[in-house]
Amino acid sequence: MCRVVDLQQAVLVKNDERAGSLRAELTARGTTVVNLLSSPGSGKTALLEAELALAASRGVPVAALTADLATEHDAERLARAGVPVKQVLTDGLCHLEAGMLGEQLEGWLPAGTRLLFVENVGNLVCPASYDLGESLRVVLASVTEGEDKPLKYPTAFGLAQLVIVTKDDIAEAAGFDEEAFRANVHQVNPGVDVVLTSARRGTGTGLLLERALAVAGGEEAHRPVMARTGSGSGGGSSYGHTHTHTHAHPHAHADAGAHAHPHTTITTASAAGVPARSHS
Amino acid sequence: MHEMSIAVAMVEQVTETPAADGCQAVSAVRLRLGELAGVVAGSLRFCFSLACAGTVLEGAELLIEHVPGRARCEPCGAEWATGMPPQLCCPQCEGGKAELVSGRELQITGLRHADGADGGGAAHHASVQVKES
Ligand SMILES: [Zn+2]
Numbered sequence: 001m002c003r004v005v006d007l008q009q010a011v012l013v014k015n016d017e018r019a020g021s022l023r024a025e026l027t028a029r030g031t032t033v034v035n036l037l038s039s040p041g042s043g044k045t046a047l048l049e050a051e052l053a054l055a056a057s058r059g060v061p062v063a064a065l066t067a068d069l070a071t072e073h074d075a076e077r078l079a080r081a082g083v084p085v086k087q088v089l090t091d092g093l094c095h096l097e098a099g100m101l102g103e104q105l106e107g108w109l110p111a112g113t114r115l116l117f118v119e120n121v122g123n124l125v126c127p128a129s130y131d132l133g134e135s136l137r138v139v140l141a142s143v144t145e146g147e148d149k150p151l152k153y154p155t156a157f158g159l160a161q162l163v164i165v166t167k168d169d170i171a172e173a174a175g176f177d178e179e180a181f182r183a184n185v186h187q188v189n190p191g192v193d194v195v196l197t198s199a200r201r202g203t204g205t206g207l208l209l210e211r212a213l214a215v216a217g218g219e220e221a222h223r224p225v226m227a228r229t230g231s232g233s234g235g236g237s238s239y240g241h242t243h244t245h246t247h248a249h250p251h252a253h254a255d256a257g258a259h260a261h262p263h264t265t266i267t268t269a270s271a272a273g274v275p276a277r278s279h280s
Numbered sequence: 281m282h283e284m285s286i287a288v289a290m291v292e293q294v295t296e297t298p299a300a301d302g303c304q305a306v307s308a309v310r311l312r313l314g315e316l317a318g319v320v321a322g323s324l325r326f327c328f329s330l331a332c333a334g335t336v337l338e339g340a341e342l343l344i345e346h347v348p349g350r351a352r353c354e355p356c357g358a359e360w361a362t363g364m365p366p367q368l369c370c371p372q373c374e375g376g377k378a379e380l381v382s383g384r385e386l387q388i389t390g391l392r393h394a395d396g397a398d399g400g401g402a403a404h405h406a407s408v409q410v411k412e413s
Contacts, residue, residue: 007297009388011289011311095282126282129318129386151365155318158368190369190376225351225368226316228379 015130019098022133026105031113032216033101034208035134037156038068040122042142043166045074046199048117051209052081060213061112065104066119067096084110095126098133115212124153136215138208142167143176150184158188158226162195162211169198189224283319286386287327291337293388307394308341314385315349315364349383 010016026033038044048064055062063084066075078085086108090096101118109116118134120127139160141149144167150157157163163185171178178196185194193211197204215221294306309328313319321344328342349362351370358372362383370378 003393005391005393007388007390009293009297011286011293011386011388013293014289095285097285125318126285129282129286154365155316158316158366186369186376188366188368190378225376225378226366226380226384229384 012129015098018102019131019133022098022102023135026116026133027135029111029113031109031116032136032212033132033134034115034117034136034138034212035120035127035132036117036138036140037120037124037127037160038122038140039124039145040068042122042140042145043199044068044119044122044140045077047140047164047166047197047208048119049077049081050199050202050205052078052083052085052117054206055115055209056082060114060209061110062115062117062209063109063113064117064119065101068119068122084108084113090121093121094123095121095130096132097130101132114216115209117212124149124156128153128155128159136161136212136221138162138164140164140166141181143171144174147177147180147184150181150188154188155226157185159224160189160192161221161224162193162208163189164204164208165194165196167198167200168196168203169200171196189226192222192224283323284327284331286319287324287331290328290388291331291335294337294391295335297391305394306337306340306391308343308392309337309388310343310345310390310392312345312347312385312387312389314347314383316362316366316380316383317386319386321346345389347382347385350381351378351383352381353378 023033036044036048045066048066052062052064061083063086064078065086065088066078067088067090075085075087086104088096088100088104096118105116118132120132124139137160139156139162141163143165150163165176165178165181167174182194185192195204195207197207199205290309290311294309313321313324325342325344328340332338332340349364349366350359351362351366351368352359353370353373353375355375355377356370356373358370359381360367360371362368362380366383368378368380369376
């Protein structure tokens with residue numbers, strides 16, 4: 001005598017809703033979020049450093065929150081641009097969620113920030129499923145990562161609103177086949193722009209800033225096919241997870257709730273040492 | 281491995297849902313999982329069993345209904361199976377205006393309760409058992 005209950009609940013609904021409200025809150029404050037995804041070692045920090053410096057020199061109020069730093073020096077490099085930078089230690093957590101980002105911004109994000117760049121945790125799998133309330137999602141890959149990267153990580157590339165290729169100065173040495181890369185991106189995300197950059201040569205610097213400012217100014221960002229879900233695929237959020245219910249604090253678990261919480265506690269660099277549980 | 285976060289979200293949702301109230305245990309959870317959802321079924325099963333431990337879902341089975349990716353191109357009317365890695369560019373007109381018909385599902389569609397003890401009797405769910413951790 002079993003009882004079966006039918007439900008319709010999107011699993012990531014809480015994150016999607018939190019992301020939606022964060023996007024609305026930040027937009028009301030005049031801040032646009034750019035979510036940067038990449039594998040480790042993709043040259044994201046160098047690119048971001050250049051973009052932040054450029055923004056500072058033009059007097060554009062920007063800030064950066066990073067959850068993916070290879071070393072402490074990376075944070076110093078970013079801070080050299082003279083803009084607010086916050087480091088989030090995730091100790092093994094594989095992605096940021098909207099609720100975590102919201103908590104990190106509280107009391108830190110300076111008023112009047114036009115653009116907030118979020119350097120997500122360094123992998124192309126997990127962060128792809130989590131909307132952070134961004135208005136522009138950017139996926140980076142260096143020329144050394146190969147042409148088939150977009151096919152190996154179709155969710156990340158499929159949901160990108162801008163694809164940036166880094167380290168173009170060594171493209172030839174790395175045997176990077178640009179045409180094949182573009183074709184692969186096109187297969188999973190037709191219509192998305194692919195731009196080539198080299199932090200060393202300074203080529204392509206400013207492309208990201210310009211695109212982000214355009215979106216902040218109201219220009220519509222690219223809508224990937226993968227984000228265009230019809231009624232059948234569970235419409236609702238731009239990332240395709242059906243909404244059904246609830247609004248809740250992402251970390252408000254009932255204490256009676258028995259299971260160990262797998263989310264790593266996020267701490268700021270200054271508060272490092274706070275015990276963190278992690279999963280891997 | 282975000283499958284752990286997803287598994288925990290599933291357990292939270294099930295334990296919070298009114299449908300789970302008044303029942304002693306959930307013996308199975310049904311999930312629709314799209315081919316393009318970016319979730320590995322094997323990892324999710326493993327994480328789900330861990331996330332269920334010590335909750336009303338302890339030992340619950342995860343029944344996964346796989347949903348293939350399908351896309352449709354409005355302008356030319358073509359509809360196709362996307363495959364994996366997906367072909368999201370229209371194979372007929374080569375346009376980039378397609379929509380996904382299915383494939384990104386990550387959705388709980390049902391629960392099965394092992395016999396609900398005193399099923400009809402109790403008006404209230406006096407006996408939801410949440411083990412202490
Ligand atoms: Zn077509």
